[in-house]
Amino acid sequence: MLNAVPTKENILEAEKRIKKFIHRTPILTSESINGISGAKLFFKCENFQKVGAFKFRGATNAILSLPKEELSRGVATHSSGNHAAALSLAAIMNGVPAYIVMPKTAPKIKIDAVKEYGGIITFCEPTLEARETELKKVVEKTGATFVHPYDNYDIIAGQATCAKEIIESVENIDYILAPVGGGGLLSGTALSAKYFGENIKVSAAEPEGADDAFRSLRDGKIYPSTDPNTIADGLLTSLSEKTFEIIENNVEEIITVSDEEIIYAMRMIWERMKIIVEPSSAVTLAAVLKQKTKFADKKIALILSGGNVDLENLPF
Amino acid sequence: MLNAVPTKENILEAEKRIKKFIHRTPILTSESINGISGAKLFFKCENFQKVGAFKFRGATNAILSLPKEELSRGVATHSSGNHAAALSLAAIMNGVPAYIVMPKTAPKIKIDAVKEYGGIITFCEPTLEARETELKKVVEKTGATFVHPYDNYDIIAGQATCAKEIIESVENIDYILAPVGGGGLLSGTALSAKYFGENIKVSAAEPEGADDAFRSLRDGKIYPSTDPNTIADGLLTSLSEKTFEIIENNVEEIITVSDEEIIYAMRMIWERMKIIVEPSSAVTLAAVLKQKTKFADKKIALILSGGNVDLENLPF
Numbered sequence: 001m002l003n004a005v006p007t008k009e010n011i012l013e014a015e016k017r018i019k020k021f022i023h024r025t026p027i028l029t030s031e032s033i034n035g036i037s038g039a040k041l042f043f044k045c046e047n048f049q050k051v052g053a054f055k056f057r058g059a060t061n062a063i064l065s066l067p068k069e070e071l072s073r074g075v076a077t078h079s080s081g082n083h084a085a086a087l088s089l090a091a092i093m094n095g096v097p098a099y100i101v102m103p104k105t106a107p108k109i110k111i112d113a114v115k116e117y118g119g120i121i122t123f124c125e126p127t128l129e130a131r132e133t134e135l136k137k138v139v140e141k142t143g144a145t146f147v148h149p150y151d152n153y154d155i156i157a158g159q160a161t162c163a164k165e166i167i168e169s170v171e172n173i174d175y176i177l178a179p180v181g182g183g184g185l186l187s188g189t190a191l192s193a194k195y196f197g198e199n200i201k202v203s204a205a206e207p208e209g210a211d212d213a214f215r216s217l218r219d220g221k222i223y224p225s226t227d228p229n230t231i232a233d234g235l236l237t238s239l240s241e242k243t244f245e246i247i248e249n250n251v252e253e254i255i256t257v258s259d260e261e262i263i264y265a266m267r268m269i270w271e272r273m274k275i276i277v278e279p280s281s282a283v284t285l286a287a288v289l290k291q292k293t294k295f296a297d298k299k300i301a302l303i304l305s306g307g308n309v310d311l312e313n314l315p316f
Numbered sequence: 317m318l319n320a321v322p323t324k325e326n327i328l329e330a331e332k333r334i335k336k337f338i339h340r341t342p343i344l345t346s347e348s349i350n351g352i353s354g355a356k357l358f359f360k361c362e363n364f365q366k367v368g369a370f371k372f373r374g375a376t377n378a379i380l381s382l383p384k385e386e387l388s389r390g391v392a393t394h395s396s397g398n399h400a401a402a403l404s405l406a407a408i409m410n411g412v413p414a415y416i417v418m419p420k421t422a423p424k425i426k427i428d429a430v431k432e433y434g435g436i437i438t439f440c441e442p443t444l445e446a447r448e449t450e451l452k453k454v455v456e457k458t459g460a461t462f463v464h465p466y467d468n469y470d471i472i473a474g475q476a477t478c479a480k481e482i483i484e485s486v487e488n489i490d491y492i493l494a495p496v497g498g499g500g501l502l503s504g505t506a507l508s509a510k511y512f513g514e515n516i517k518v519s520a521a522e523p524e525g526a527d528d529a530f531r532s533l534r535d536g537k538i539y540p541s542t543d544p545n546t547i548a549d550g551l552l553t554s555l556s557e558k559t560f561e562i563i564e565n566n567v568e569e570i571i572t573v574s575d576e577e578i579i580y581a582m583r584m585i586w587e588r589m590k591i592i593v594e595p596s597s598a599v600t601l602a603a604v605l606k607q608k609t610k611f612a613d614k615k616i617a618l619i620l621s622g623g624n625v626d627l628e629n630l631p632f
Contacts, residue, residue: 026342047590048589048590052590267627270592270627271627273364274363274364274368274591274592274593274623275590275591275592276586276590276591276592277590307590311583311586311587311630311632312632314627314630316627316628
């Protein structure tokens with residue numbers, strides 16, 4: 001268990017640890033989107049990762065980093081999204097229970113995903129306070145270890161393996177772009193770019209309706225994400241101390257995009273590439289299309305963070 | 317230009333001819349769909365082919381097989397589907413015009429696709445007679461060569477390259493399953509299995525609402541597809557003399573599936589594999605799920621024929 005910003009060695013260890021559990025996801029290109037954007041784009045398909053999201057990397061690394069006895073009591077988290085599903089599957093693959101606290105108003109599709117992956121759900125009122133209280137109770141009762149979705153260096157080291165794979169597969173990248181919500185993927189990406197890349201700039205994209213990370217980076221202090229309003233439901237959370245520190249020191253810029261721009265980019269990926277990505281995955285392409293001059297002719301890797309959508313509730 | 321059933325040598329030549337124009341599409345697997353079906357499935361992703369469908373293989377081979385002078389006058393077809401888009405792109409990549417006769421009632425999304433790939437559209441009344449009359453006029457006026465979507469041995473040899481790639485990539489396959497509409501893909505698949513495989517059985521899947529090929533194979537004579545009614549809009553056409561002969565001699569069985577089964581399988585592919593396939597692509601998985609006992613533990617390649625759907629008109 002890491003208690004400081006992951007080193008190069010820590011990320012190499014994380015990679016070794018999770019290798020046989022995760023998919024090395026493909027990197028796809030699209031001539032037509034290259035034509036439209038004027039850039040050379042490489043899409044890292046974490047929508048094809050287990051549980052349909054990059055979160056499985058971090059969750060697996062966090063679980064495998066726990067001391068044996070601690071691990072045997074299981075893990076717990078409060079989340080209604082991909083982290084809950086990822087932690088559930090990573091736990092069951094290692095033969096331990098995952099306790100998931102979810103608001104009772106969570107969409108059925110998310111509840112079903114956690115159930116399918118074997119998570120043990122406790123429902124609570126849909127407030128942050130109720131979630132935290134309920135989680136505390138669950139942890140006290142079971143002895144499970146709380147695994148935060150991103151304010152956790154083992155999680156960050158796990159997410160970092162994604163950018164490492166990109167750097168190994170594509171030569172001479174100018175930029176890696178990742179979405180930013182809580183900052184776990186972004187901070188891991190920035191670390192891998194620094195350790196394993198040569199002059200690779202890392203930027204992020206964020207919805208205008210949840211632009212707390214943009215403002216935090218601009219003003220040098222963490223703003224909480226209050227009343228976020230965006231279709232990119234994976235990017236609603238605030239930065240944490242651990243992710244903010246890494247992002248402040250290693251990320252070039254955060255580009256904000258409107259929901260309209262996100263939906264346009266998402267549709268372009270669906271129609272041109274014939275793959276399913278969730279709205280949160282499309283913010284990076286939206287950012288490239290918004291800043292065509294900046295990115296013209298650049299070689300850019302975009303992390304498609306996940307592919308979990310409700311097919312009965314699409315924005316088009 | 318071939319005037320008899322393609323030989324092994326013909327298919328090797330077709331492959332060499334089209335190689336630099338087409339994508340060698342990936343073959344994907346899904347642990348969860350393997351679990352549900354009880355079989356070992358290998359999905360050949362022609363939804364990722366240029367123009368989003370296998371049709372680009374045959375169209376490219378047909379165009380490159382034309383004598384130079386004939387080719388210079390261009391090609392023509394009547395179609396509102398993937399063949400029209402494929403012929404248009406293959407033509408423009410070779411610097412010649414493609415004349416497409418389309419019913420004026422064709423969906424805007426299909427008209428736009430043909431336009432995007434540079435096809436020159438002539439609209440006609442939505443009857444078979446009007447199509448043929450209009451096509452004849454276009455051919456007379458321009459000197460273009462009519463390229464039938466499947467009753468054409470060069471087309472068949474081009475489609476055959478898809479199964480050849482499967483056989484090269486996956487060892488010890490028991491079955492290759494392809495959808496059947498006009499039979500171009502299916503007959504090419506059967507020929508490649510015979511020439512390049514070892515004891516590979518080829519079967520097909522067809523919508524119950526357009527089961528003319530099933531009845532044709534059963535009764536040993538071609539039934540026209542009259543008033544087909546299915547969501548699988550790529551499988552509405554009848555077998556032709558050329559495709560029927562090959563299918564009768566080389567295909568084990570045609571399995572029919574209902575639209576409900578097609579939509580269920582299509583949704584499974586979207587949700588589990590995070591890729592976009594059109595309804596016609598999902599008939600083969602629907603057939604496997606329908607005949608679980610027959611296919612239990614078998615190694616089966618399924619050709620996902622295309623990924624062109626109207627996102628504003630999905631069946632779920």
